[in-house]
Amino acid sequence: MDVRVADLTLDRGDRRVLDVDALDFPAGSVTAVFGPNGSGKTSLLRCVAGLERMRGNVTIGGQPVRRGDPRVALAFQESVFLHDTVRANLSLGLALRDIHRIEREGRIAQMAEECGLAAVLDRPAASLSAGEAQRANLARTLALAAPVTLLDEPLSGFDRIGRVRMLEEIPALLATHATTAIIVTHDREEAFRLADRLVLLVGGRVVAAGPAGPLYRSPPDADTARLLGYTVIRLGGRTIGFAPGTLRRGPGEPGFPVVVTREVDMGNHRHLIGRFGRGQGAVTIELRLDPDEPGAVPGEELLVHPTRWTEFGAGTGAS
């Protein structure tokens, strides 16, 4: 089912935390909502779940969403459980949706397996570690296989191995049930691995929305570019942004000088960290070195240039 948001505003006291004209989430799409802290990501999710008293319209499959809407499942960032076992917590939402006991048990077993919870299913939820709780929280939501699934920072409780696995499992699960999903994350890799579309929020407003790849390759403005991980610098009268890993040593157009601050060994490669500009306006620059490429000593000045870049304000260009 598709989700449509129209003319949505949400105020907390005097502060307007959301102001969205129109935002569509096509049926079966997976969208990552991306933005700095306090940009309204969680509020947007709560509105779509029908939890907020907002002005405007949120519809699912053409029908307005309401509080307690069984078409929506939401995994909050904070893991909150009832005073009961993990199994009972996983079971409650399924039971409230009148899913038969046998199917309930099957889904719980499957989700417990996926999320590494099989060993703790019959323990009190209150006894889980922070990581286990986050995973149980996610499992509880995914087990519902709701037409619309909302996940708020779903992978914050996983260690690296679990995270790598879930980055594959979550899209697969969402695809199985043709779920329309909206995932709040502040991690760019997560956004791209989990979602096919991006929504960028700043200050409660949508600054960009669309398919993830094209949006990344040509961000519409400098703020969007920064959100996506671009380094944005002012060079003469121009504003130029370039993605991580696109910087090369040596003169070029547009090229600029960098003062090296230190060299970092990342294991499989090395980074030169440097500074462009002075004082308040100084920008930290990262330059990836190939294994056999010579390094530099702190204080040394290097000339660098991006291989691909975007110019903001006065149109865009690429080398």
Place this chain on the structure above:
Amino acid sequence: MARWMPAAVMAAAIGLAGCSDGARRELILATTTSVQDAGLLDSLLPPFERAQRVRVKVIAVGTGAALEMARRGDADVVIAHAPELERRYEEDGSLVGGRLVMRNDFVLVGPPEDSAGARSAGGLDAAMRAIAAAGRFVSRGDGSGTEARELALWRDAGVAPDSIAERVETGQGQGATLLVASERGAYTLTDRATFTVLGPRLGLAIVSAGDPRLVNEYRAHRVRSDDARAGARAQAFLEYLVSAEAQELIGRFGMSRHGRELFIPASSG
């Protein structure tokens, strides 16, 4: 800390016990509630306390409980109004030196419309039987002198109290019992003093009075004590109660506020 606690408790207990013996100038008066409820003691006690430099502590309970306190030695003087009961305590030696202090009378009261027809029944026994047959009755049920008198009246009338369906016991004092009778439109037996004081606020009227068996005599007794000084104080109080000064106070009591005497001093005959 735990080890010296029992010792400290003992010491405190002994200290408290020490205070309550004859060393302190006080006198415990166990009295029937009607004397206290009517307010008589408020005017009767201060002259004695001033003259003797003694504090009189009043415990107002039913006559039964007052006499029981005397037997246990928890009181120095008892004022009661159940002559047969008092005689038993005099015979076993707990009470000595009984004096008649004052009298009034019991009255049988009930709803003003007198639904059971007790007023026109002709005599106390007939009135009791009429109430047993057709009315509700509220009993003190607290072992008081009034209850003792009520039970005697049922006996004289040939009615077994337990056989009366509409008889309830409050287990409370005279005032509370009158309130219950008033609320329930029931009959009850009361001393005249309490009824006079509370009467204006109640929906009750006298349906029978004047029978010799309704005479209500208040006697004061000294409790036998091994403590000579306490015994002397109690004796002084008895003598005060029958003195001309106290008897006049008793006779005057109630005239100013209720326009009539509530108790008749024993000295007046």
Place this chain on the structure above:
Amino acid sequence: MGELAAGLGEAFRLLLSGDAEVYAIAGRTLLISAAATALSLAIGCPAGLALARGRFRGRTLLLSFVHAGMGMPPVVVGLVLWLLITRSGPLGGLGLAYTPTAMIAAQFLIATPLVIGFTAASVQALPPLLPDLLATLGAGRLRSLWLLLREARLGMLAAVMAGFGAVVSEVGAAMTVGGNLRGSTRVLTTAIVTATGRGDLSQAAALGIILLALAFTVTFLLTRLQQRRTD
């Protein structure tokens, strides 16, 4: 000490001999107090929930009234109620004075602020996100309220214990509105007052021990319920 020991002996004797009046008084005490507690739960739980979760004008003021009510002297409650239901009072026509119904009403008034206060406090102690969680799990309004109360059950059972404990041990209001009528409104507390007034201290002590045993048994059962369902 003698009276207490005698009282203990008397209590056992009364219980073992199946003294009909003592059993009737104890049963009546349990019945009246349980009815009052049940009624106060029926009203107090939703009210406490509304006070805890509601966002309406005057909520804090109402909550303050409830908290003040939690410490209201029972005898004053009894007096006010008695003045209402006495023949000359505004509710005199109901004929409630000196009836078990009046006692239940008085005890209800005493217990309800306790139940509301405990319910509100225990619901407010729940994670603030819980109502939203229940909604996203698909619970409707009533279902959510029920699950919330179930989550707050530790505090709720404390509310039951506080309410029942307050009314079963209360004497002032029971005496005032019930009148301590033997066979109809005499309960353990008022029976103790009567026995004491009669000078029958062993009987008073025996009734006191029975009251303590009754209150403890109920509290024990509730505590067991409370602790069993908590992990």
